[in-house]
Amino acid sequence: MALTNRSVNWKGYTWSGLVVIISPLFISIYTGLWVYSGISIGFLFGFFLQKGQLCGSSAFSEVIIMRDWKKLWGLWVAIVTSMGMFAIGSSVGLHSLTVKPLLLLNMVIGGIIFGAGTVLAGGCVSGCLYKAGEGNLNAIVALIGIALGISSVEYGHLHGLNMWMKKIAAIKTASGAPVSISSLTGLPYWILAIIFIFLTIFAAIYLTKQRKKTSSAIKVDPEKASFEKIMTKRWKPWQAGIAIGLLGLLAYMSSAASGRNYPLGVSHGVLFVHNIATADDYQGIYKPKPTIENKSLESNRLSPKPRRKVVWWLVLLVTALITGSWVSARMSGDAKLLPKPPDQILFAILGGILVGIGATIARGCVVGNIISGWALMSVGCIIFGIFTLLANWTMTWLYLMGGWE
Numbered sequence: 001m002a003l004t005n006r007s008v009n010w011k012g013y014t015w016s017g018l019v020v021i022i023s024p025l026f027i028s029i030y031t032g033l034w035v036y037s038g039i040s041i042g043f044l045f046g047f048f049l050q051k052g053q054l055c056g057s058s059a060f061s062e063v064i065i066m067r068d069w070k071k072l073w074g075l076w077v078a079i080v081t082s083m084g085m086f087a088i089g090s091s092v093g094l095h096s097l098t099v100k101p102l103l104l105l106n107m108v109i110g111g112i113i114f115g116a117g118t119v120l121a122g123g124c125v126s127g128c129l130y131k132a133g134e135g136n137l138n139a140i141v142a143l144i145g146i147a148l149g150i151s152s153v154e155y156g157h158l159h160g161l162n163m164w165m166k167k168i169a170a171i172k173t174a175s176g177a178p179v180s181i182s183s184l185t186g187l188p189y190w191i192l193a194i195i196f197i198f199l200t201i202f203a204a205i206y207l208t209k210q211r212k213k214t215s216s217a218i219k220v221d222p223e224k225a226s227f228e229k230i231m232t233k234r235w236k237p238w239q240a241g242i243a244i245g246l247l248g249l250l251a252y253m254s255s256a257a258s259g260r261n262y263p264l265g266v267s268h269g270v271l272f273v274h275n276i277a278t279a280d281d282y283q284g285i286y287k288p289k290p291t292i293e294n295k296s297l298e299s300n301r302l303s304p305k306p307r308r309k310v311v312w313w314l315v316l317l318v319t320a321l322i323t324g325s326w327v328s329a330r331m332s333g334d335a336k337l338l339p340k341p342p343d344q345i346l347f348a349i350l351g352g353i354l355v356g357i358g359a360t361i362a363r364g365c366v367v368g369n370i371i372s373g374w375a376l377m378s379v380g381c382i383i384f385g386i387f388t389l390l391a392n393w394t395m396t397w398l399y400l401m402g403g404w405e
Contacts, residue, residue: 010232010331017043017327020320034257035286038316041251045264045317046130046324048247050334052240054078055127056366057118059237060392065400074237075371080200081245082263082375086252087193095252097189098261099178100373102380105169106162106361111384114358114365115391119399120351121145122344125267125365128352129318133325135337141345142352146267147274149356154271155308162361181377192377204238232331248375258313259285263375265368266321267359269314276315282308347399358388 024039048054052074059071089095118124121142123131128146131139152158173183182189235243244264252263275282329335340348359365362384364373370388373381397403 010228013327013331014231017047017324020323020327033286034254035259035313035316037254038258038313039320041247041254041264042317042320043324043327044247045126045244045251046133046321046326047328048235048240048243048324049126049130049321050133050325050328051235051332052237052243053234054237054240054244055131056124056370056388057122057127057392060115060389061119061396061400064393064396071237074239074241075366076200077238077241078244078248078371079374080196081242082248082371083193083245083377084197085245085249086263086375087190089249089252091190094249095256096261097376099180099376100363100369100378100380102171102179102378102383103166103169103363104171104380104383105165106363107380107384108387109165110358110360110362111387112358112391113354114362114384115388116395117149117351117354117356117358118388118392119395120347121355122348122351124367125270125355125359126321126367128355129266129270129321130325133322134329134334137337137340138344138348142348142355143270145349145352145354146356146359147270149353149358150267150271150360151274151356152353153357153360158357158361165361179379181379181382184379189377232333234332234334244371245375248372255313257288258311259288260311260313262368263372265314265364265372266318267356267365267368268311269318270356271360272310272312272315273318275308275310279308282310284310284312286312 020043021040024036028034028036052071054071054074056075059075062068062070063072086095086097090097114124118127121128122136122138123142125146128136128139128142132143153162171179173179177183180189181187181192185192248263255262272282326335355365359368362369364381364384366388369378369381370385374385
């Protein structure tokens with residue numbers, strides 16, 4: 001039976017959530033190992049995703065099914081907010097900008113496979129993670145398929161094809177740097193970020209005025225805004241987008257201090273959880289690599305590099321993401337485990353495999369390649385996003401709207 005807001009001790013969940021957020025930060029400060037802060041970042045990320053129901057697959061599909069752009073706008077707000085935060089962070093030396101390379105074949109083919117798979121799976125990688133926290137059975141089985149799909153590209157039969165595509169279609173600037181909007185235009189990153197922010201604000205003002213003109217009456221919410229309402233009700237997608245964008249800077253700093261210099265991303269976190277469960281030869285990464293002068297000394301202490309690696313920050317992020325989503329869903333009454341028809345479960349597994357394959361070929365998903373990748377203005381990630389959107393729309397029409405009947 002579905003939960004109701006009245007049946008849930010939302011204050012208790014709030015205090016428990018604060019403990020989950022603050023405790024890892026104290027441990028990080030005490031030990032000097034900032035990898036533990038990935039728990040705090042992941043919990044908040046899952047909480048925000050669930051509050052705004054920000055799944056990339058749903059955001060794309062709802063545009064053509066219901067003519068609803070709210071979630072897509074929420075993703076864009078997350079991207080632009082991240083731009084502003086990254087511009088501030090890089091300007092004051094909190095992190096360096098890490099732009100993903102333009103691997104043309106990988107981004108195009110990976111985007112097509114990924115976008116089509118998200119419809120069958122019922123979500124992108126982050127969408128399946130937060131929906132699994134809600135108790136969505138399809139999302140839970142889709143995550144198994146995602147791990148299998150990622151593993152098949154990283155270690156299986158598709159590994160050689162993936163490496164071949166990387167070699168033949170890698171495009172760089174004349175200086176050998178990754179291709180970005182900044183490198184193409186010659187404008188500094190922070191100037192471009194300001195331009196995108198102002199364009200987004202103007203668009204928001206214009207859309208708000210248009211909505212008021214077309215509304216026959218102004219609807220007033222009789223329930224006053226309160227902390228309880230914030231905790232127990234769903235948020236508008238753009239509100240969740242701002243929260244995720246602000247979180248992006250903290251994620252960048254936390255990730256860089258843990259040996260991974262990149263902001264939010266989740267697809268390889270699923271793989272690393274799979275590696276922990278199935279491999280006995282993985283190497284854990286939890287802090288930055290040794291400096292050049294200490295590298296030779298460190299290499300003498302290490303055994304030969306194992307075949308698989310585990311970035312612990314991502315492991316903690318994705319596991320805490322599910323927990324944060326569950327807490328949010330419990331507080332809003334969305335947490336419930338419902339049975340699904342067998343055919344949907346089979347399609348969810350198949351879709352998950354495609355999502356995992358596509359995300360690994362393209363080196364990222366909606367979070368890593370679109371929210372973070374677009375925020376860093378990577379041209380490769382922009383190409384991935386375009387083909388993901390087109391593939392999602394095509395499969396939505398075929399599978400969800402009966403186009404192949």
